[in-house]
Amino acid sequence: MNPFQAPAGTRDVLDPESARFAFVLERFSKRVRRAGYGLVISPMFEDLGVFNRSIGEDSEVVTKEMYEFDDKGGRRLALRPEGTASVVRAFVQHRPQIPWKAWYATPAFRYERPQAGRYRQHHQVGVEALGSDDPDLDVEVIALLDGYLRDLGLRSLDLRINSMGDLACRPGYESDLRAFLEVNVDGLCKEHRETWHRNPMRVLDCKRPPCIELRSRAPRLRESLCDDCARHFARVLEGLDALGIRYEQDDFLVRGFDYYTRTTFEVASGVLDAAQNAVGGGGRYDGLTELLGGPPTPGVGFGSGIERVLLAGEAEGLFGDLDSHVDVFVVDLTGGAQARDLTHLLRGAGLSTDRAFDDRSMKAQLRQADRSGATVALIVGRDEVERDVVTIKLLRGTQAHHQEQTPRLDLIGRVKELLS
Numbered sequence: 001m002n003p004f005q006a007p008a009g010t011r012d013v014l015d016p017e018s019a020r021f022a023f024v025l026e027r028f029s030k031r032v033r034r035a036g037y038g039l040v041i042s043p044m045f046e047d048l049g050v051f052n053r054s055i056g057e058d059s060e061v062v063t064k065e066m067y068e069f070d071d072k073g074g075r076r077l078a079l080r081p082e083g084t085a086s087v088v089r090a091f092v093q094h095r096p097q098i099p100w101k102a103w104y105a106t107p108a109f110r111y112e113r114p115q116a117g118r119y120r121q122h123h124q125v126g127v128e129a130l131g132s133d134d135p136d137l138d139v140e141v142i143a144l145l146d147g148y149l150r151d152l153g154l155r156s157l158d159l160r161i162n163s164m165g166d167l168a169c170r171p172g173y174e175s176d177l178r179a180f181l182e183v184n185v186d187g188l189c190k191e192h193r194e195t196w197h198r199n200p201m202r203v204l205d206c207k208r209p210p211c212i213e214l215r216s217r218a219p220r221l222r223e224s225l226c227d228d229c230a231r232h233f234a235r236v237l238e239g240l241d242a243l244g245i246r247y248e249q250d251d252f253l254v255r256g257f258d259y260y261t262r263t264t265f266e267v268a269s270g271v272l273d274a275a276q277n278a279v280g281g282g283g284r285y286d287g288l289t290e291l292l293g294g295p296p297t298p299g300v301g302f303g304s305g306i307e308r309v310l311l312a313g314e315a316e317g318l319f320g321d322l323d324s325h326v327d328v329f330v331v332d333l334t335g336g337a338q339a340r341d342l343t344h345l346l347r348g349a350g351l352s353t354d355r356a357f358d359d360r361s362m363k364a365q366l367r368q369a370d371r372s373g374a375t376v377a378l379i380v381g382r383d384e385v386e387r388d389v390v391t392i393k394l395l396r397g398t399q400a401h402h403q404e405q406t407p408r409l410d411l412i413g414r415v416k417e418l419l420s
């Protein structure tokens with residue numbers, strides 16, 4: 001056995017999977033750029049306080065899953081478990097003009113129990129829009145996530161949405177919930193029996209059967225929303241209706257981060273295991289900039305896991321023929337200098353081209369040409385060099401095996417013609 005393997009819960013993404021990875025990333029970036037979002041690249045690690053304050057000191061992500069470490073200067077740092085906190089920290093630091101619409105693609109690190117679709121390093125694409133509490137911005141963000149997933153071809157998708165209220169109405173609801181849980185504590189799951197009082201809202205999000213049963217009798221936040229939050233939520237739903245985006249309201253969609261206010265949403269894939277079927281999720285976080293020392297600035301965004309999207313795509317039969325391949329393969333029987341010069345020339349002319357190395361036999365080079373997926377093989381032997389021509393052999397398509405010789409001067413034009 002090799003002495004080293006990728007750490008548990010991490011994976012190497014090799015071609016052809018990486019070609020699908022890149023494809024999804026490109027589709028995402030095109031879509032969000034078209035909607036006015038600019039790329040933000042921020043460090044993969046931050047002062048631990050950035051995450052503790054944003055996500056919440058007693059959230060599962062902070063207490064159980066964070067990769068924390070001291071650097072050699074004694075600073076307490078953490079690898080980012082998600083994208084929002086860093087983007088908001090960057091906003092507070094640089095104070096760009098609002099509305100500030102940012103997108104990102106980043107690895108994220110969480111010490112979770114590894115399984116299919118749940119990793120210790122996963123990759124997220126996401127957006128964050130800061131500087132407006134207009135409910136139409138919530139709609140824009142949700143529409144971006146929905147459009148991105150559907151445009152990839154995913155069909156089995158369910159969008160759930162909820163409102164978490166704000167600082168005006170949530171405290172009142174929380175004390176109602178507290179009172180309810182206090183008299184029903186025996187009905188909670190084992191873990192929440194110990195911890196519910198720290199953050200009673202977390203019980204609503206619990207996936208264990210006793211809590212699921214109990215919450216169905218708990219007071220509903222929907223009924224305690226203040227007028228502003230109720231109006232905001234109604235306008236968000238109206239916007240989704242207007243854009244033809246289907247959703248289901250879910251009173252228990254609380255999500256695992258403390259920063260959310262008002263809208264929260266999540267998209268689940270029907271073809272993934274229920275325990276990790278979320279392909280994207282997000283919401284509004286109108287108090288987060290202040291928690292990180294900035295001026296009051298509302299914000300809304302989402303993150304979507306690339307690995308989950310690829311798993312869902314695979315289960316739905318998508319992304320089949322994306323494997324990366326070249327169009328042209330140069331077979332050199334004269335020692336390699338011809339291949340060196342021709343690949344350079346062809347690549348310069350915009351043709352995707354590869355070659356063999358190590359002066360291998362014609363048979364070996366043709367086998368490699370075939371494996372490369374190339375449509376055209378260019379064969380150069382002594383005879384071709386003397387006559388200043390190249391032999392073109394079609395490896396694929398209706399004319400497979402067709403062979404001809406072309407003067408070097410006409411080579412690029414002829415290859416382009418054959419490929420079209």
Ligand code: HAM
Pocket residue numbers: 081082083084085110112117118119120121122123124126127128278279280281282283284300301302303304305306307308
């Ligand atoms: P999140 O729901 O924790 O939200 O993660 C976003 C997405 O990342 C999930 O829907 C899922 O697709 C993927 N994901 C999360 N954890 C894992 C994992 N361990 N393995 C594989 N995929 C995973 C956030 O991170 C928020 N920052 C989203 C947000 C942005 N809210 C507002 N703005």
